[in-house]
Structure formats: C-alpha cells, structure tokens
Amino acid sequence: MKSIKSEGGQALIIFALAAIGIFGIVALAIDGSAKFSDRRHAQNAADSAALAGALALVNGQTTEIGGVQVWVLNALNRALDNGYDDNHVSNDVWVYRCHEVDVTSPVDCGPYNGNSDYVQVAIQSHVNTYFARVLGIDETVNTVQAVTYAKERGPFYDGNLIVALNPNPCSGGNGNVQLGGSSTVTLTGGGAFVNSGGSGCGMEHGGSCPTIDGEIGSPGDGNINLDGCGGVPAPSTNQPPYPFPPEMPEEPAECDVSNPGSFSSDSSTQTTTLSPGRFNEFPPKSGGGVTVYDNMIMNPGIYCVNDMIKLSDQHLILTGHDVTIYIRPGYDIDIQGGTITLDAPDTGPYAGYLMIIDSNFTGQVPDCHINGDSSNTYIGTIFAPYCDLIINGGNDLTSYTSQFIAYTVAILGNAETQLHYDINNSAQNQPKIGLMR
Numbered sequence: 001m002k003s004i005k006s007e008g009g010q011a012l013i014i015f016a017l018a019a020i021g022i023f024g025i026v027a028l029a030i031d032g033s034a035k036f037s038d039r040r041h042a043q044n045a046a047d048s049a050a051l052a053g054a055l056a057l058v059n060g061q062t063t064e065i066g067g068v069q070v071w072v073l074n075a076l077n078r079a080l081d082n083g084y085d086d087n088h089v090s091n092d093v094w095v096y097r098c099h100e101v102d103v104t105s106p107v108d109c110g111p112y113n114g115n116s117d118y119v120q121v122a123i124q125s126h127v128n129t130y131f132a133r134v135l136g137i138d139e140t141v142n143t144v145q146a147v148t149y150a151k152e153r154g155p156f157y158d159g160n161l162i163v164a165l166n167p168n169p170c171s172g173g174n175g176n177v178q179l180g181g182s183s184t185v186t187l188t189g190g191g192a193f194v195n196s197g198g199s200g201c202g203m204e205h206g207g208s209c210p211t212i213d214g215e216i217g218s219p220g221d222g223n224i225n226l227d228g229c230g231g232v233p234a235p236s237t238n239q240p241p242y243p244f245p246p247e248m249p250e251e252p253a254e255c256d257v258s259n260p261g262s263f264s265s266d267s268s269t270q271t272t273t274l275s276p277g278r279f280n281e282f283p284p285k286s287g288g289g290v291t292v293y294d295n296m297i298m299n300p301g302i303y304c305v306n307d308m309i310k311l312s313d314q315h316l317i318l319t320g321h322d323v324t325i326y327i328r329p330g331y332d333i334d335i336q337g338g339t340i341t342l343d344a345p346d347t348g349p350y351a352g353y354l355m356i357i358d359s360n361f362t363g364q365v366p367d368c369h370i371n372g373d374s375s376n377t378y379i380g381t382i383f384a385p386y387c388d389l390i391i392n393g394g395n396d397l398t399s400y401t402s403q404f405i406a407y408t409v410a411i412l413g414n415a416e417t418q419l420h421y422d423i424n425n426s427a428q429n430q431p432k433i434g435l436m437r
Contacts (some may be wrong), residue, residue: 039142045082046146050121052078054150058431161190161421169198178410180206190421191215255304276301332366344380352427354380381427393417
C-alpha cells in the first residue's frame with residue numbers, strides 16, 4: 001500500500017506570508033491615515049503660527065524675553081496650542097524671517113529667501129507606527145512649512161527721498177536718477193535709491209555735485225556715477241531691489257462716477273472752492289454760466305482726476321490743505337506756473353500721499369512734469385511709479401518737503417533745488433499680513 005504524506009505545514013507557511021501582506025495593508029490603512037492626519041494638523045498649526053507671529057511682528061512686538069523676540073514666542077505658543085511643543089523628540093518647530101533663514105530647518109523660504117518682509121514657520125513631526133512595525137518601520141516623518149507676508153508699519157520705501165523704480169539699466173546716456181542740470185541739488189532727511197541692477201548709468205549728476213545727507217543705494221555695482229563729488233556718502237551696492245510693478249493703493253471711493261466733485265465760486269472774493277470727488281478735468285473750467293476764478297481753494301479730502309492735470313496759468317493760485325490728488329491709469333501730470341500750495345493729509349488711508357499717479361504698467365512710460373519755484377509748496381509723497389518724473393526748478397531757490405517715487409526721477413533747474421524728507425509728512429507702509437504658501 002502507498003503511504004500518504006501530510007501537507008499541513010505548507011498551509012502554515014502560506015498563512016504566515018499572507019499575514020505579512022495583511023499587516024502591510026492594515027499598516028497602510030491605519031498608520032498611513034495617522035501620518036496623513038498628522039500632516040494636515042501640522043500644516044494647520046504652521047499656518048496659524050505663521051500668521052500669529054506675523055501679526056505680532058507688524059504690531060511692533062520685537063522686544064526680547066529670555067533672548068527670544070515676542071513675535072517669535074507668539075508663533076511658538078500658537079504651535080504649542082496645536083500640540084507641537086518643539087521638544088526635539090516628537091516634533092521640531094522653527095520660526096524665522098526669510099532674510100535670516102535657519103540652516104537647521106529642513107526647508108527654506110523658496111522664492112522669498114533674503115526678503116525680510118516674509119516669515120516662515122516650519123514643523124517636523126514624528127508619528128509612531130503600530131502595524132508598520134512588523135515591516136520594520138517604527139515611525140513616519142512629516143515636514144510642513146508656512147510662509148507669511150509681514151509688512152511692518154514704517155517709512156515708505158525705507159525713507160528714501162528719491163526712488164527710481166525702473167528695474168532696467170538706463171539707455172541714451174541719462175541716468176534713472178539725475179540730480180541737477182545746471183543747478184545744485186541738496187537732499188536732506190533721506191537718500192536716493194536707483195532700482196536698476198545694471199552697471200550702466202543708474203544715477204548721475206549734472207553740472208554741479210549734489211549734497212546728500214542720506215544713503216545712496218542700488219542693486220547694481222558700479223552704476224552710481226557720482227565720482228569726485230564731496231558731500232556724497234559712499235553708495236551701498238548689491239542691495240535687494242524693490243518689487244516692480246509695485247503694489248498700488250486701492251482706488252478711492254471718490255473715483256466712482258456716483259461721487260462727482262463739486263465747486264462753487266464767490267464773486268465778492270473772486271475765489272473758487274473745490275470739494276472732494278471725481279473730476280473729469282482738473283482744475284475745472286468756466287462754463288455753463290459758472291465762473292471759475294484763478295484763486296482756487298481745495299477743501300480737505302481725496303480728489304480723483306480722470307483727465308490730465310495741466311496747470312499752466314501763471315495767474316493760478318491753487319491752495320489745498322490735507323488733500324490727496326489721485327490720478328487714474330492712463331493719465332499724467334503737467335504742472336507749470338502758478339502759485340501752488342499743497343500738503344497731504346495727516347490721517348486716513350491716504351495719509352502722507354500728496355499725489356498718486358496710478359497705472360496699468362503697460363505701454364509707453366509717460367513724462368510727468370512738475371515745474372516749481374520759490375512760490376510753490378509741496379508737502380507729502382508723490383507716488384508715480386510709471387512716470388518719468390521731471391522736477392524743474394526755476395531761476396531762484398526751489399524747496400520741496402516731498403518724497404518722489406517714480407519710474408525715473410530727474411531733478412533739473414537753473415538754481416539750487418532743496419528736497420527734504422520728513423517721515424511725519426510722508427506716506428508710510430501700512431501693516432499687512434497674508435499667508436503666501
């Protein structure tokens with residue numbers, strides 16, 4: 001009789017191999033879900049921590065407690081609230097500004113590296129496994145990051161008196177910043193910055209050397225052509241450029257067609273009083289039985305101009321206190337002659353802005369002219385980022401308490417031109433935060 005051999009042992013082997021597969025599937029389902037859940041939780045924690053830190057930073061909470069700045073503590077505390085205590089065992093938390101990238105962090109700020117206006121929070125967490133241990137996997141690791149825009153309140157364009165935002169090297173032999181034709185230019189309270197990184201003529205002077213008591217800066221190296229000039233500080237080259245196109249202030253409500261500007265005239269004093277709102281042309285002209293006198297007084301507020309400003313009447317007297325002139329995209333300014341006395345508002349969303357010349361940043365860069373003399377007073381920031389701004393002095397001393405931000409800036413004239421920057425009479429950066437990634 002033929003013997004029959006038992007095959008029961010083979011079933012055990014098959015079951016053991018199947019069990020490993022089952023454990024792998026269970027590990028993928030349970031431990032994988034735990035990893036995914038922790039990653040989502042860690043990302044939410046990083047987002048909220050970055051926003052908390054950015055909010056504290058823009059509110060000026062930069063004092064130190066135990067060697068750590070308060071805004072950093074705010075971010076760490078928010079991460080702690082979400083279960084990430086930076087214990088260096090189960091999790092690590094990094095908080096830093098993007099110009100001070102922490103080399104111990106597993107991630108950096110990417111395109112925001114080197115920019116002090118951004119804050120990053122990175123979290124690395126270790127998640128213990130259960131079923132995956134059978135496969136030799138004791139833990140999984142999640143690494144997440146959040147980058148937040150954090151713009152502190154402070155001097156507009158770092159308090160530079162003149163900024164030429166054109167990012168391209170100049171052409172035709174004229175600098176993006178020109179200081180002086182046959183006149184002498186004096187800058188006090190602030191310096192000048194040319195945004196071009198090229199080595200060509202970024203900044204140059206005319207017949208006379210300028211006097212500057214602020215810093216001179218540029219992203220380039222060798223594009224500051226003020227050699228041989230005394231009274232000029234050594235330039236700071238290879239500086240981070242300003243973004244272009246820049247962020248523009250929101251169009252004011254006065255630009256809506258439902259908010260027309262108005263004016264009234266007084267024949268006894270021969271004055272015309274203007275009230276804020278939208279003007280299709282500025283200043284308004286006589287017509288329809290209404291006489292507009294050369295002596296014009298602007299009531300405080302925002303004047304939205306929908307047509308080119310051309311002030312060429314030598315008899316014009318234009319006076320405005322606490323006013324902002326907002327020029328809509330597609331138009332420019334040409335101020336020549338007359339007696340102009342204008343100062344920017346001290347409060348409100350357009351505090352410090354005397355003129356804003358908006359643009360869609362396409363097409364030909366327009367010329368924007370302001371011709372002044374000793375009879376003119378301008379106080380406040382003139383923000384014309386897509387204008388070739390030309391400031392012409394007269395035949396006598398011309399002074400401005402203004403900040404000039406434009407595509408290019410040329411200060412020309414036949415006599416001395418004095419420009420002074422005063423932070424209390426200029427635009428300032430408003431605190432802003434926003435989650436970037």
